[in-house]
Amino acid sequence: SRLVSGLLIVALAPAVASADVVVNGSFEEYGGSGNSNIGMGIAPWVIGSPGIDIVIPELGEGHYYLPADGEVSLSLNWFNPASISQALVTEPGQSYEVSFWMAAEIFGGPQWRTMDVTWNGALLGSPQFEYTGQGPENMGWTRFTFLAEGTGSDTLAFLSTTPANFGPALDNVSVTAVPVPGTLALMSAGLVALRRRRSVAT
Template identity: 40%
Template sequence: MRPNLLAVTAVGFSLFAVSAQASPFTNGSFETGSAPGSFITLDGGDATSITGWTVGGGSNAVDYIGSYWKASDGTRSLDLNGLVPGSISQTFDVISGQTYRVSFDLAGNPAGGPQFKTLDSTANLTLYSPPPFDVNGNSLSNMGWLNYSFLFTATSSSETLTFTSTTSGYSGNSSYPTAFGPALDNVSVTAVPEPSTWAMMILGFFGIGFVAYRRKSSASGMRLA
């Protein structure tokens, strides 16, 4: 292979390596952690029961769901209301200046009110609040999971992703007035190539094609001579 073709090819593949670099985010479907059985209720400050995640809030803040309902991905998920609204967060390594996409599946605990379940998701300075999730018509075996996503740009070498329940309406059950909240599963964080990166990649592949064309043209000229 000619040196100039080697150089252009190296540029193209190095750009792929940069754009495909994975963020060290972990356990997005909550499959690793303490065995929840049907479900267990976790207190704020618990940083061990769900691998990689820290529970926020007071006592009985988040339900770690096992077989209680059908998860979106795998067999485990969360209800962000234990007996009270809670939160879950994870801090992970990023590249400053890089844009990332956060994707997650949202549903709601259909075993009690209110009908509409809500949460906020935050990463760096970005706040994203998906539309209220309507549990009407859903069941523990058919949760009606919906996927949402948002973008954020890192400004340091690590960022924290947090999901916080904003569901506090009366459940209809006086024993557990705020115990039925938004359900969360299948969280992922992936790097998003910037437009300038795409432009460099396109130019790199154009260069590969141009060099290949010149090589073919030179070979044809030699045969004609």
């Protein structure tokens, strides 16, 4: 029975660490084709004025670049800086890892692309990405992560701070629960017990 308990703890660990509370984090579910303005496009994300640019390479429109994940990504600028946000259901007091991939829209714009990432309006961070001539098939997508604490109902937002026609590119957003120290201790104890059982068995 102890062996079974150890196995159960190990089996549950990935589920605790990978429970994504974001819906449509890679923007694969979209409405329309191409550019998206307020109230259109990537539910349940809410698009802020003046709108964002949904980039879909398979449409073959010439205005494209490869996403970090799946078939779709987006630019947070549509002639001017814009934003997207999503209301999330979380566990109060639970720590979450906010993860996303960032690059630069390649058709113009300044050298540095910047955005703010907020959690319930509070700033988590202001990531930057340097445009150095990347191409549509080599975007240099870079992963950024921040930590946030759940309250039960939280809003995650990405706001471009790049004052240009072309801004930061965004893809593959996720918010996953981070195991609390007690859970990690139980996982470690389970692994030790499992190793001991295996040693006895051999």
